[in-house]
Amino acid sequence: MLSLESPAPVTKRGTKWYATPVFYQPDRQKIEQLTRIRYQEQEQMGEYMESQECLMAFLARALDDPDPTPCGKCAVCQ
Numbered sequence: 001m002l003s004l005e006s007p008a009p010v011t012k013r014g015t016k017w018y019a020t021p022v023f024y025q026p027d028r029q030k031i032e033q034l035t036r037i038r039y040q041e042q043e044q045m046g047e048y049m050e051s052q053e054c055l056m057a058f059l060a061r062a063l064d065d066p067d068p069t070p071c072g073k074c075a076v077c078q
């Protein structure tokens with residue numbers, strides 16, 4: 001992940017990683033924001049696993065489909 005920063009604080013030569021003179025400080029606000037989103041997604045997956053509605057409709061709604069319809073094929077629909 002550090003190698004994707006620009007400028008990168010690490011570089012790889014051959015099979016080894018080396019620190020570069022670039023000062024690196026993690027973006028704590030961005031990390032907290034992404035962590036919050038990941039926890040929300042994890043919670044949503046738990047809801048999906050317990051869902052009693054069409055699983056495809058659940059996913060469609062999660063992906064902002066304004067009119068999700070039951071698929072008739074998933075485990076819940078069957």
Ligand SMILES: [Zn+2]
Binds near residue numbers: 053073076077
């Ligand atoms: Zn279904």
